[in-house]
Amino acid sequence: MTDFSDALQTALHLLVNLDAGLVEIIALSLRVSLTAVAAAALVGLPLGALLAVSRFPTRRFWINLLNTFMGLPPVVVGLMVYLMLSRAGPLGPLGLLYTPVAMIIAQTLLIFPIIAALSCGVVQGLFDEYHEQLRSLGSRTLATARTLLWEGRFGLVTAILAGFGRGNAEVGAVLIVGGNINHSTRVMTTTIALETSKGNLALALALGLILILVSLLVASAAQWLHTATMHRGRA
Amino acid sequence: MRVYRSADFLTRVAWLLAGLCAALLSAGAGAAAATAAVTLASTTSTDNSGLYDYLLPKFTADTGIRVRVIAVGTGRALSIGRRGDADLLIVHDRESELEFVADGHGVARVPFMYNDYVLVGPRADPGGLRAAGDVVHAMRLIARGRRPFISRGDDSGTHKKELQLWRAAGLAPGAADAWYREAGAGMGAVLNLANELVAYTLTDRSTWVSFNNRAALALLVENQPPLHNPYSAILVNPQKHPAVNHRAARRLVEWLTSRRGLDWIDNYRVRGVRLFHPLRGG
Amino acid sequence: MKLEIQNLVYRAGGRTLMDDISLVSDSAHCTALLGANGAGKSLLLRLCHGLLEPAAGRIRWDARPPRELGAAITMVFQKPVLLRRSARANVEHALYLQGAPRAARRARAAAALELAGLEDCMERQAAVLSGGQQQRLAIARAWALKPAVILMDEPTSKLDVRSAAQVERTIGELRREGIKIILTSHNLAQVRRLCGEVVFLHEGRLVQQDAMDDFFARPADDIICEFIEAQTF
Numbered sequence: 001m002t003d004f005s006d007a008l009q010t011a012l013h014l015l016v017n018l019d020a021g022l023v024e025i026i027a028l029s030l031r032v033s034l035t036a037v038a039a040a041a042l043v044g045l046p047l048g049a050l051l052a053v054s055r056f057p058t059r060r061f062w063i064n065l066l067n068t069f070m071g072l073p074p075v076v077v078g079l080m081v082y083l084m085l086s087r088a089g090p091l092g093p094l095g096l097l098y099t100p101v102a103m104i105i106a107q108t109l110l111i112f113p114i115i116a117a118l119s120c121g122v123v124q125g126l127f128d129e130y131h132e133q134l135r136s137l138g139s140r141t142l143a144t145a146r147t148l149l150w151e152g153r154f155g156l157v158t159a160i161l162a163g164f165g166r167g168n169a170e171v172g173a174v175l176i177v178g179g180n181i182n183h184s185t186r187v188m189t190t191t192i193a194l195e196t197s198k199g200n201l202a203l204a205l206a207l208g209l210i211l212i213l214v215s216l217l218v219a220s221a222a223q224w225l226h227t228a229t230m231h232r233g234r235a
Numbered sequence: 236m237r238v239y240r241s242a243d244f245l246t247r248v249a250w251l252l253a254g255l256c257a258a259l260l261s262a263g264a265g266a267a268a269a270t271a272a273v274t275l276a277s278t279t280s281t282d283n284s285g286l287y288d289y290l291l292p293k294f295t296a297d298t299g300i301r302v303r304v305i306a307v308g309t310g311r312a313l314s315i316g317r318r319g320d321a322d323l324l325i326v327h328d329r330e331s332e333l334e335f336v337a338d339g340h341g342v343a344r345v346p347f348m349y350n351d352y353v354l355v356g357p358r359a360d361p362g363g364l365r366a367a368g369d370v371v372h373a374m375r376l377i378a379r380g381r382r383p384f385i386s387r388g389d390d391s392g393t394h395k396k397e398l399q400l401w402r403a404a405g406l407a408p409g410a411a412d413a414w415y416r417e418a419g420a421g422m423g424a425v426l427n428l429a430n431e432l433v434a435y436t437l438t439d440r441s442t443w444v445s446f447n448n449r450a451a452l453a454l455l456v457e458n459q460p461p462l463h464n465p466y467s468a469i470l471v472n473p474q475k476h477p478a479v480n481h482r483a484a485r486r487l488v489e490w491l492t493s494r495r496g497l498d499w500i501d502n503y504r505v506r507g508v509r510l511f512h513p514l515r516g517g
Numbered sequence: 518m519k520l521e522i523q524n525l526v527y528r529a530g531g532r533t534l535m536d537d538i539s540l541v542s543d544s545a546h547c548t549a550l551l552g553a554n555g556a557g558k559s560l561l562l563r564l565c566h567g568l569l570e571p572a573a574g575r576i577r578w579d580a581r582p583p584r585e586l587g588a589a590i591t592m593v594f595q596k597p598v599l600l601r602r603s604a605r606a607n608v609e610h611a612l613y614l615q616g617a618p619r620a621a622r623r624a625r626a627a628a629a630l631e632l633a634g635l636e637d638c639m640e641r642q643a644a645v646l647s648g649g650q651q652q653r654l655a656i657a658r659a660w661a662l663k664p665a666v667i668l669m670d671e672p673t674s675k676l677d678v679r680s681a682a683q684v685e686r687t688i689g690e691l692r693r694e695g696i697k698i699i700l701t702s703h704n705l706a707q708v709r710r711l712c713g714e715v716v717f718l719h720e721g722r723l724v725q726q727d728a729m730d731d732f733f734a735r736p737a738d739d740i741i742c743e744f745i746e747a748q749t750f
Contacts, residue, residue, distance in 0.1 A: 138614050147614075151601055
């Protein structure tokens with residue numbers, strides 16, 4: 001398969017030479033996705049935990065809604081954000097369309113349900129085990145949510161990584177709200193789409209390999225965080 | 236059994252965050268929003284051919300104004316302009332351009348360069364288009380022989396030109412025709428598709444020349460009056476959309492249509508081929 | 518605190534699990550809840566704690582319902598539920614939930630761990646402690662909240678003899694401090710060592726409540742005789 005060996009060679013070439021354009025694109029991809037993940041986690045983790053530990057009549061409905069929204073089509077989210085941020089839209093005066101901020105907003109909306117739903121699941125599992133004990137110690141709903149978020153921190157890392165993966169790999173939303181503007185809103189996925197449309201398939205695949213590499217690095221960082229904080233002992 | 240040490244965990248989190256902040260700050264500098272930049276919504280063909288990467292830095296050097304290009308089909312570009320989300324459009328479909336201006340969304344429509352469309356298809360040319368001579372006749376040969384044809388199907392300038400050619404041939408291929416496939420995609424994606432399915436398609440010359448994945452395809456019909464493809468610059472109406480960067484956009488149009496700008500366009504080559512021809516004395 | 522239960526009924530899933538229980542237990546006694554599996558011992562502890570609400574009847578501690586007592590009444594569960602932190606952090610977390618200031622948390626946690634004989638493993642992860650140490654940690658955590666009552670659900674059922682003895686010693690410390698203790702157990706020797714009073718349940722009903730010696734000397738029912746015989750083997 002010459003296509004694949006070409007792509008591999010191109011990828012190595014780009015990485016070894018630390019191509020300036022590539023670095024800029026990777027940096028923007030990371031900036032957008034990591035900021036979106038941080039924003040989504042800031043809201044999603046507490047919300048997911050609260051949904052897990054509290055009991056109210058419409059609780060199941062909200063959990064179902066979150067689970068459904070985990071699969072939101074990026075293009076639809078992109079379109080909604082576009083219509084909101086467009087100069088003719090309600091948030092038009094902010095002038096955010098075709099900026100990295102618009103991409104962050106779109107990705108946050110995509111990632112938030114994933115982090116909230118997964119953390120709800122993680123905390124729910126812990127809640128079944130802990131809730132009598134915590135109640136016995138006088139813990140209220142809010143304190144229980146906080147305690148269990150910390151208890152489940154290693155499971156939540158996975159939820160956050162899933163969110164990051166979704167944001168980092170997504171192309172439909174950022175293309176619509178970012179516009180794939182060179183040196184401004186061009187990220188890994190939109191570049192791959194662009195190079196594919198130019199027929200530069202080897203280059204596009206090379207960029208794809210680098211995108212996977214970047215995801216691998218981020219996941220490894222999380223793994224490093226995980227393993228380095230554990231030590232083996234006897235029960 | 237696995238056990239967790241929370242103090243260690245926090246130290247690691249701190250290290251990771253510090254590293255991230257450093258990386259993001261250095262990245263943020265490059266992506267800082269430029270308030271004075273012109274936002275140009277343009278057809279993919281002009282962008283994919285590399286024209287803007289070649290042309291716009293020269294404009295920025297001359298004027299200090301940066302340009303941000305959003306490359307979309309002509310239909311999409313006009314809708315972006317209609318919402319006031321771009322300052323300037325460069326598009327290529329005369330009818331909808333005139334409609335856009337007539338509706339009050341655009342001012343000062345200036346045709347400033349052109350290239351042409353070409354019919355491309357299988358190297359072996361089973362439909363015999365090379366010998367057809369006339370492009371309208373070539374379209375008839377495709378339909379008559381039920382040769383696979385990929386249509387853009389995305390309301391772009393090229394798509395509209397293709398529909399024009401079918402009309403001229405007295406034909407209207409549609410869903411009932413198995414040989415006729417609407418891709419609903421950009422020019423590059425359609426060329427990828429044509430190359431894969433060994434099909435005929437209509438493309439602008441600039442995308443064709445700069446396109447890299449075309450081993451199965453050859454240029455079959457070219458240099459005919461119906462294939463003329465003029466590009467216009469349209470300023471988005473500042474009365475209708477007060478937020479647009481009208482002054483800078485106007486300078487870009489003036490520069491593009493100046494002798495200097497047109498000369499640069501004239502000099503642009505890809506693989507030794509001139510892709511765009513200036514329209515002088517407008 | 519003095520416990521008063523009047524005509525207590527609890528139902529779940531269409532079945533009556535606590536049937537018209539009434540008893541009074543003085544604050545002076547350490548009380549053992551006895552009965553076969555499924556008699557309702559753990560359930561009664563949870564009802565006394567206020568973790569479950571009765572379908573009918575009343576539970577009062579010094580004339581107050583369990584819900585109003587907060588940390589004055591705490592519970593040690595059969596399987597210790599510990600957080601993934603150090604032993605000390607586990608106790609401090611409980612104090613934090615009570616709103617204790619940081620300095621007070623440290624001091625009180627240290628005192629609690631010492632009481633339970635865990636002063637040497639304060640910084641060890643709770644999860645690496647032995648079963649007996651974990652159970653004592655759970656007791657230390659309960660004690661740290663300065664409760665008037667501690668409820669214990671089979672505190673030594675999963676432990677070897679030596680660990681069980683250490684846990685019993687810790688329970689003895691609590692008793693000396695005047696904390697009212699109600700525990701469930703299957704170990705009659707242990708009950709004799711620790712408790713002054715026995716409440717015997719059978720299928721959600723109260724069969725006998727008596728002082729320790731009277732209970733073993735004069736069982737009120739054949740069921741109790743069978744139970745005692747079975748447990749002695």
